[in-house]
Amino acid sequence: MNQHVLIVEDEVKIASLLQDYLVQSGFEATVIHNGSEVEAWLAGNQTSIILLDLMLPGKSGVDICKDVRKSSSLPIIMITAKVEEIDRLLGLELGADDYICKPFSPREVVARVKAVLRRSESTEQLSDKGLVLDTD
Numbered sequence: 001m002n003q004h005v006l007i008v009e010d011e012v013k014i015a016s017l018l019q020d021y022l023v024q025s026g027f028e029a030t031v032i033h034n035g036s037e038v039e040a041w042l043a044g045n046q047t048s049i050i051l052l053d054l055m056l057p058g059k060s061g062v063d064i065c066k067d068v069r070k071s072s073s074l075p076i077i078m079i080t081a082k083v084e085e086i087d088r089l090l091g092l093e094l095g096a097d098d099y100i101c102k103p104f105s106p107r108e109v110v111a112r113v114k115a116v117l118r119r120s121e122s123t124e125q126l127s128d129k130g131l132v133l134d135t136d
């Protein structure tokens with residue numbers, strides 16, 4: 001089965017560009033434009049990784065990241081429009097696996113997705129309620 005990427009991005013053009021590149025690279029990709037829809041989607045669907053924009057209508061990328069981390073170690077790549085934001089985000093210790101700054105090349109994003117997935121597969125972890133079992 002192809003690995004699945006959830007793209008959470010309200011800019012329609014960027015989202016569909018990313019989706020095209022990921023699909024061409026052999027992934028399945030779903031796009032969500034509104035932050036408030038992510039939780040319900042995750043409850044009913046499986047994904048391998050999330051590409052998460054910081055500024056979203058409905059619910060911010062920061063809040064989504066925090067909520068996902070409460071219950072899962074699903075890989076997350078945050079997307080932000082400002083390089084300076086990355087320092088602030090790192091300081092918040094959101095638990096995101098990587099950060100990408102706009103403007104980015106879709107090819108770079110695909111490469112980062114692959115890298116993060118490789119990393120997460122090699123250190124597979126089971127987690128529940130803040131307890132993490134590192135199978136290594």
Ligand code: CA
Nearest residue numbers: 010053055056
């Ligand atoms: Ca945005």
